[in-house]
Amino acid sequence: MGVNYQTVLWNRNKKIYDKWIILGMLIYLLCFIGITLITNPETSIETLIIRAFGTLAIALLHVILVIGPLVRLNSRFSPLLYNRRHLGVSMFLAALIHGGFSIFQFHSLGNVNPIYALFTSNMDYGSLTNFPFQVLGFFALIILFIMASTSHDFWLKNLSPKLWKRLHMMVYLAYTLVILHVFLGALQQQPSLWSISMLSLGFIIIAGLHIRTSLIESKTDKTKTEDIVDGWEYVCDIDEIPEDRAKIFIVNNERIAVFKYDNKLSAISNVCKHQGGPLGEGKVIDGCVTCPWHGYQYLPHNGQSPPPFTEKIATYNLKTENNKIYVHPEAMAEGTEVNPVII
Amino acid sequence: MKNEEDDFYVGYLDNTSTKTKKTTRLFVVFSLLGLIAIASIFALTQNTFKNSTFELTTSTKITGVYHEMPYPMLKVKTAENTYKNILLLGFGKSSANPFLEKIRSKTPKLSGSILSIEGNLIYYNGKTLLQITNDEKISLVEKTNPNRLPKVEQVANNMEFKGEVIDPKCYFGVMKPGKGKIHRSCAALCIAGGIPPVLATNDENNISEYYLITDKKGNPIHKDILPYIGKPSLINGKVVRVEDWYQLQIDVNSIQDLNQPSKIY
Numbered sequence: 001m002g003v004n005y006q007t008v009l010w011n012r013n014k015k016i017y018d019k020w021i022i023l024g025m026l027i028y029l030l031c032f033i034g035i036t037l038i039t040n041p042e043t044s045i046e047t048l049i050i051r052a053f054g055t056l057a058i059a060l061l062h063v064i065l066v067i068g069p070l071v072r073l074n075s076r077f078s079p080l081l082y083n084r085r086h087l088g089v090s091m092f093l094a095a096l097i098h099g100g101f102s103i104f105q106f107h108s109l110g111n112v113n114p115i116y117a118l119f120t121s122n123m124d125y126g127s128l129t130n131f132p133f134q135v136l137g138f139f140a141l142i143i144l145f146i147m148a149s150t151s152h153d154f155w156l157k158n159l160s161p162k163l164w165k166r167l168h169m170m171v172y173l174a175y176t177l178v179i180l181h182v183f184l185g186a187l188q189q190q191p192s193l194w195s196i197s198m199l200s201l202g203f204i205i206i207a208g209l210h211i212r213t214s215l216i217e218s219k220t221d222k223t224k225t226e227d228i229v230d231g232w233e234y235v236c237d238i239d240e241i242p243e244d245r246a247k248i249f250i251v252n253n254e255r256i257a258v259f260k261y262d263n264k265l266s267a268i269s270n271v272c273k274h275q276g277g278p279l280g281e282g283k284v285i286d287g288c289v290t291c292p293w294h295g296y297q298y299l300p301h302n303g304q305s306p307p308p309f310t311e312k313i314a315t316y317n318l319k320t321e322n323n324k325i326y327v328h329p330e331a332m333a334e335g336t337e338v339n340p341v342i343i
Numbered sequence: 344m345k346n347e348e349d350d351f352y353v354g355y356l357d358n359t360s361t362k363t364k365k366t367t368r369l370f371v372v373f374s375l376l377g378l379i380a381i382a383s384i385f386a387l388t389q390n391t392f393k394n395s396t397f398e399l400t401t402s403t404k405i406t407g408v409y410h411e412m413p414y415p416m417l418k419v420k421t422a423e424n425t426y427k428n429i430l431l432l433g434f435g436k437s438s439a440n441p442f443l444e445k446i447r448s449k450t451p452k453l454s455g456s457i458l459s460i461e462g463n464l465i466y467y468n469g470k471t472l473l474q475i476t477n478d479e480k481i482s483l484v485e486k487t488n489p490n491r492l493p494k495v496e497q498v499a500n501n502m503e504f505k506g507e508v509i510d511p512k513c514y515f516g517v518m519k520p521g522k523g524k525i526h527r528s529c530a531a532l533c534i535a536g537g538i539p540p541v542l543a544t545n546d547e548n549n550i551s552e553y554y555l556i557t558d559k560k561g562n563p564i565h566k567d568i569l570p571y572i573g574k575p576s577l578i579n580g581k582v583v584r585v586e587d588w589y590q591l592q593i594d595v596n597s598i599q600d601l602n603q604p605s606k607i608y
Binding site: 011013014020024027028031032035036039040042043044046047051055056058059063070074076078079080082083105106107108110112118121122129130132185186188189190191192194195282283285290292295 | 350351352353354355356357359362363365366367370371374375377378379381382383384385386387388389390391392393394395397434435436437518519520523524525526527528529531532533535536570574602604605
């Protein structure tokens with residue numbers, strides 16, 4: 001969390017994360033370039049750069065896309081999510097080197113503008129086999145640029161978390177474009193069972209993890225209580241919630257989190273104002289509900305971030321009867337104080 | 344969902360649980376091994392690059408008989424009664440013509456004259472090309488003499504070839520690979536920029552032959568052939584030989600796209 005914007009709000013974990021990103025990228029480049037120079041020494045430096053960085057970007061994109069669902073399935077993967085934006089920017093830089101060199105090599109120094117040339121030098125748009133695959137890569141790079149350039153809390157706040165999230169969900173469109181770019185380009189000219197199998201496996205892993213996550217979450221979302229007394233909905237028994245933790249429920253089609261802490265119960269919206277993180281999977285630390293994604297904090301009794309922070313989320317009224325917790329489904333205005341239920 | 348108390352991770356705090364650390368380490372190790380595997384598979388499944396050469400940083404001065412039949416070339420003596428015709432090209436995706444304008448304005452009948460040109464050599468499989476990057480590096484050695492021009496002999500009135508139209512600059516050394524779908528856009532720009540189109544063929548013994556393509560009257564051809572570049576095609580036409588280069592005189596409309604993946608080189 002921060003009250004003003006800095007390029008990077010560094011801390012020890014971010015530095016460790018970035019060191020591993022750099023190490024991973026270097027290992028990849030050394031492997032690809034080393035193996036190519038040993039087994040295929042007649043390569044040219046331009047081709048080596050284009051291929052090394054292009055394939056590196058694809059590999060990193062796969063790593064990025066599995067982190068989200070892995071964290072949803074097991075919170076022990078949380079450290080991978082914390083600084084994923086740096087991984088995203090690194091992947092974009094690799095893609096930019098690939099795209100930049102390709103545009104320079106294949107489309108510049110001609111008699112027309114390189115970008116115009118990219119769209120017009122192969123006009124077989126109606127053919128699948130002859131389709132100008134470069135155009136797909138170009139649009140993927142534009143999406144990755146938009147994402148990388150807005151990959152900062154300044155843009156998150158100014159664009160609004162909702163729009164920012166939608167913008168960054170375009171990574172799936174970029175992934176689709178990248179896969180088509182590779183299959184209609186490199187793999188069409190140079191078909192390799194190994195490469196095709198590897199990319200197919202990558203797709204299966206990414207799709208499989210996302211489907212599994214979505215099935216689990218949709219099951220939670222469909223769980224509705226049938227025990228409603230005077231507008232109060234039964235959610236669970238008190239002892240079902242661990243100390244300083246919460247359980248997530250759906251009331252009025254919204255996800256809410258009921259926290260138990262200091263012999264008290266409070267209910268707040270489950271959606272963090274930062275990036276929509278699941279607050280119900282968070283923990284009460286120093287009296288504040290702490291988001292598991294990036295550590296944003298809220299006071300459980302009023303949904304307000306502790307001063308000097310200004311984020312606010314909706315709160316809910318609770319009551320208990322015979323060890324049973326009931327919630328009133330009507331959300332209070334964001335930041336509204338609600339007395340915790342003493343247990 | 345696993346949410347054991349000691350497993351809760353906050354990025355800006357230094358109290359990561361042992362289990363979370365272990366899971367993260369496992370992921371990092373797995374990812375690094377994955378990156379090595381991916382890099383190895385991508386690197387090892389690349390097609391073999393050919394031993395073509397582009398002397399980008401080395402300049403070579405060549406003296407020979409200049410001719411345009413129809414593309415600018417320099418006829419160079421390599422041994423007694425043996426000549427090599429070096430195809431002249433401009434910088435980037437451009438023909439040699441813009442770089443020859445200056446000397447043409449001083450020497451109206453340039454064909455047949457002896458020129459000395461300094462540029463970057465490109466060579467592969469018996470063919471040599473020269474990239475000119477500066478018109479100041481072209482000088483007239485001897486004025487024109489038509490007797491020096493290469494002889495043109497007819498080989499066949501109508502022959503059919505299966506091959507791929509390439510741009511010779513990239514194919515013979517500037518790019519690797521300089522053919523096929525990935526290179527098609529670049530080749531189209533090169534040929535649109537005035538670089539002569541060349542038909543590259545491969546026989547069953549994997550022996551390649553190259554044909555400079557012209558129109559039926561032997562004039563340069565560029566824009567009309569763009570839709571057929573980088574695609575295996577069936578092409579027929581009249582074959583003539585200009586010493587060590589074949590020329591194929593064609594009707595562009597008769598080219599048939601074979602809808603096959605590129606297989607040359």
